[in-house]
Amino acid sequence: MFRTFILATTALAALPAFAGEVNVYSYRQPELIEPLIAGFQQATGNTANVVYIDNGITERLVAEGPRSPADLIFTVDVARLEEAREAGVTQPVQSEILNANIPAEMRDPDGNWFGLTTRARIVYASKERVGEGEVTTYEDLADPKWAGRICTRSGTHAYNIALLSAIIEHDGIEAATDWAEGVKANLARPPEGGDRDQVKAIWAGECDIALGNTYYMGAMLADPEQQDWANAVRLDFPTFADGSGTHVNISGVAMVKGASNEAEALAFMEYLSSPEAQQIYAEVVNEYPVTPGTPPSDLVASWGELTPDTTSLTAVASNRAEALKIMQSIDFDN
Structure with missing residues (x-):
């Protein structure tokens, strides 16, 4: 399977924008995302190319403007998601699947970002x-x-x-x-x-x-x-x-304003909210799934009940x- 993880210093031209692909800027480390990339490719046939960025995703998107190759951003902390929304680098997403899988308090009311784990x-x-x-x-x-x-x-x-x-x-x-x-x-x-x-x-x-x-x-x-x-x-x-x-706080995803691969980006967002992807999150990152009915891992459950x-x-x-x-x-x- 083809999976690409690129350091933040990689030139922007190294991020392809072909049909059937989605380009991601991520605060989440590659080893945490790789199982999800594999699952997404297997489920949809699409490929995700990920640039890991230690900080400054919003500033980078502002600087790149409409030239940015990014379609999605992955981040931790709702403040960073709100920062991106306030900077105008995200776009609203309307999806019945996302709205059904992600509780209202875990997503932006206008669809600019969606929580994936807590x-x-x-x-x-x-x-x-x-x-x-x-x-x-x-x-x-x-x-x-x-x-x-x-x-x-x-x-x-x-x-x-x-x-x-x-x-x-x-x-x-x-x-x-x-x-x-x-x-x-x-x-x-x-x-x-x-x-x-x-x-x-x-x-x-x-x-x-x-x-x-x-x-x-x-x-x-x-x-x-x-x-x-x-x-x-x-x-x-x-x-x-x-x-x-x-x-609780969240890790989450947002679609970049002007994304070149909107259909693939939406497919990835919807996949990430699916029970399959939520279970991967639970097992790999030791966090709590946001999708109702998806249990935490046995290890996380052993720590005590979370309300x-x-x-x-x-x-x-x-x-x-x-x-x-x-x-x-x-x-x-x-």
């Missing part, structure tokens, strides 16, 4: 030092009982901005500011590293709980050097104090500028 932002808790049931809500993390016991990555990272954006949506700006200040006061150390580094810190005894995304547990368990970190923690699924579920917050992700993403302002105004990282 990842929950949860609490990694020390099995030795934190009892089951001690962590119940996100708001509880600002309680002084956690003073000197929390680790997290930068407060201005997209994952934490998304969580704070959700808290703004649920509790309001004033309460969200108080929450951010409370969490900062409870930190065991200044924010540093990624989510896996926080789990390592728990294992090392530097803190007792940490914010992190669920799928990192799968990555750590697959790495012999990180298995001890993973086995030192338990995943707790906080909810919001108003009774809503656990905060996702059903608040519109578009509404959550609309708060990201205010969330960033809060983190910067309280100097969260210092």
Whole structure:
């Protein structure tokens, strides 16, 4: 089977635009996408050519304008999807298949982007030092009982901005500011590293709980050097104090404005929402499928039951500028 994965530095001319092909700019790493490319080709006979880009997809599309060879973008975090929509580099897609397979809160109301998987932002808790049931809500993390016991990555990272954006949506700006200040006061150390580094810190005894995304547990368990970190923690699924579920974010897809291969691009989008592709996502990336009725992998299911917050992700993403302002105004990282 023909599958192409091209580094971001590859010349644009290296991306062909022949019939039966679709060209993709992707934040998602090639090893995560390759099984989906193979499944798409087998299901449709079309080929997908993927350029992996570490950052700046929206800026690149703006710079390329109508000359861009890209038909689709794959990205993580609803804020990046909204960024692309706001920059005018996406186009609305109308598809009964996509609308049937993807819940309304997981897609743009006008069809500019569609969620493909969800990842929950949860609490990694020390099995030795934190009892089951001690962590119940996100708001509880600002309680002084956690003073000197929390680790997290930068407060201005997209994952934490998304969580704070959700808290703004649920509790309001004033309460969200108080929450951010409370969490900062409870930190065991200044924010540093990624989510896996926080789990390592728990294992090392530097803190007792940490914010992190669920799928990192799968990555750590697959790495012999990180298995001890993973086995030192338990995943707790906080909810919001108003009774809503656990905060989730998405990976998603959007069709590029002026796409040269619209039919193939739409076919790929619809394939990605199919039970077959959703099951591949579940097994390969340790995330939760968005299509109702598609179960998570056995490994993901073993971490605990997820009841996702059903608040519109578009509404959550609309708060990201205010969330960033809060983190910067309280100097969260210092």
